[in-house]
Amino acid sequence: MEADSTGGNMGGKADTEMSDNPFEPYIESLRLQLEEQDPVLLIGLIVALAAVVITCVFLKYFLTSKTVRSAVLLVGLCDSGKTLLFSRLVSGKSKRTQTSITDNSAPYKAKNDRGSSWTLIDLPGHDSLRSQYLEKFKSAARAIVFVVDSAIFQKEVRDVAEFLYVLLTDTVIFRNAPALLVACNKQDITMAKSAKLIQQQLEKELNTLRVTRSAALSSQDGSVGGSVYLGKKGKDFEFSQLHMKVDFVECSARSSKGEEGDADIESLEKSLAKL
Numbered sequence: 469m470e471a472d473s474t475g476g477n478m479g480g481k482a483d484t485e486m487s488d489n490p491f492e493p494y495i496e497s498l499r500l501q502l503e504e505q506d507p508v509l510l511i512g513l514i515v516a517l518a519a520v521v522i523t524c525v526f527l528k529y530f531l532t533s534k535t536v537r538s539a540v541l542l543v544g545l546c547d548s549g550k551t552l553l554f555s556r557l558v559s560g561k562s563k564r565t566q567t568s569i570t571d572n573s574a575p576y577k578a579k580n581d582r583g584s585s586w587t588l589i590d591l592p593g594h595d596s597l598r599s600q601y602l603e604k605f606k607s608a609a610r611a612i613v614f615v616v617d618s619a620i621f622q623k624e625v626r627d628v629a630e631f632l633y634v635l636l637t638d639t640v641i642f643r644n645a646p647a648l649l650v651a652c653n654k655q656d657i658t659m660a661k662s663a664k665l666i667q668q669q670l671e672k673e674l675n676t677l678r679v680t681r682s683a684a685l686s687s688q689d690g691s692v693g694g695s696v697y698l699g700k701k702g703k704d705f706e707f708s709q710l711h712m713k714v715d716f717v718e719c720s721a722r723s724s725k726g727e728e729g730d731a732d733i734e735s736l737e738k739s740l741a742k743l
């Protein structure tokens with residue numbers, strides 16, 4: 469073989485190395501063949517290779533920083549059940565919840581064939597902290613799970629709508645268009661409103677908010693400001709007008725038997741699997 473004859477030229481040292489590495493003769497013959505080539509061609513080859521490597525590195529950096537958003541944010545008013553849902557989704561078990569002061573985050577493996585993995589982040593719902601944490605995480609959001617307490621929804625509808633309005637008219641969220649999953653939680657309570665009713669009421673409330681908010685803004689400085697107009701102009705607001713994927717699901721992080729009982733979060737997990 470040709471490789472053997474070139475290897476032989478190297479003398480005794482090459483012979484001992486050859487026994488260490490079975491590819492040694494092939495590498496050696498390749499090197500010799502390359503040396504015989506025009507050096508200009510060789511430099512050209514190296515430059516081309518370097519260009520390919522640099523492009524790959526840039527592309528990877530570009531893609532990961534721009535389009536691969538992997539955070540799933542749990543947002544909603546205080547006591548809607550975000551923290552309990554968080555621990556249900558992450559560990560399957562419940563944990564005693566306390567008022568969350570900082571953000572809780574944990575890896576979450578979606579229940580789909582791709583085995584997608586997201587970072588689930590439980591944001592504190594307290595008014596004073598809410599916007600601060602939202603600022604921090606909104607650009608990383610792949611999806612927003614908006615948790616609603618279905619049992620006292622009637623009482624909170626205005627606050628829920630206001631929070632949603634802030635989210636949906638945010639320029640970053642509008643641009644990235646993360647999926648919106650409205651989790652109508654606490655379905656184990658008999659008074660709980662259905663997902664359908666919650667959707668209809670929110671559409672109505674957001675429609676009113678849109679009018680009052682844009683009127684307030686335009687009277688201030690003559691423009692609607694930096695934030696986005698919600699839905700389609702001249703039409704009553706509907707969630708279907710948003711360019712993000714919107715899904716309303718019913719769930720309960722706690723069963724009627726208390727926090728030890730089984731949770732019903734199947735529909736939410738199904739929606740998360742489709743992200």
Ligand SMILES: Nc1nc2c(ncn2[C@@H]2O[C@H](COP(=O)(O)OP(=O)(O)O)[C@@H](O)[C@H]2O)c(=O)[nH]1
Nearest residue numbers: 546547548549550551552565653654720721722
């Ligand atoms: N009945 C019932 N109670 C729930 C459910 N989810 C959460 N809770 C309770 O609601 C309270 C607030 O929950 P928590 O997770 O701390 O809400 P957060 O403030 O949104 O994080 C706790 O006492 C929970 O046990 C649910 O699906 N059903």
Ligand SMILES: [Mg+2]
Nearest residue numbers: 550551567568
């Ligand atoms: Mg909490």
